[in-house]
Amino acid sequence: MMKKSIEILKQIRQLVFKSLNSFTEEQLLNIPEGRNNNILWNVGHVIAVQQALQYKLSGLEMYITEDFYIDFQKGSSPDDWEGTPDITEIKSLLLELPEKLDQDYHAKKFQDFNEYTTSAGIVLSDIEDAILFNNFHEGMHLGIIMSIRKYV
Numbered sequence: 001m002m003k004k005s006i007e008i009l010k011q012i013r014q015l016v017f018k019s020l021n022s023f024t025e026e027q028l029l030n031i032p033e034g035r036n037n038n039i040l041w042n043v044g045h046v047i048a049v050q051q052a053l054q055y056k057l058s059g060l061e062m063y064i065t066e067d068f069y070i071d072f073q074k075g076s077s078p079d080d081w082e083g084t085p086d087i088t089e090i091k092s093l094l095l096e097l098p099e100k101l102d103q104d105y106h107a108k109k110f111q112d113f114n115e116y117t118t119s120a121g122i123v124l125s126d127i128e129d130a131i132l133f134n135n136f137h138e139g140m141h142l143g144i145i146m147s148i149r150k151y152v
Helices: 002-020 025-029 039-054 066-072 087-106 127-151
Strands: none
Touching: 002 039, 002 087, 002 127, 025 039, 039 066, 039 087, 039 127, 087 127
16 A cells, blocks of 8 residues: 555655646746745745654654755744755656655655654554655645746
8 A cells, every 4th residue: 555655755746846847937936826835935844844753752863954954944034035046956856755654655764753643633653654744745735836826
């Protein structure tokens, strides 16, 4: 089941990657009226949350920097950015990190897990829960990206 869940993550990331490539930098950074964030923030956010839910909660080192995590964690905003995040890096991470998850999961690196209750009230008890919930989270943000694109 986890093999399929990780494949779904890879497919979601491909969809996000394709949509990213259809925007100019100006469009990626535009925060439409009535929104708190832009397309680039949503993309960075799914990367940061995936790393936190799966690696940080497992007591493993994340594949992103602490600064990246701070820029895109829940509750952050593009208004807090020191400068424009590296779009090329974000595109690379978007596709590379599901591959690393696949490798790390099959190498059985996720031995420990700190139970966590999401803001949606869903309790994540192990890495499998975190992988499944993350797909829901990424699908939700893909929908947000698609809705923002109408306004940029």
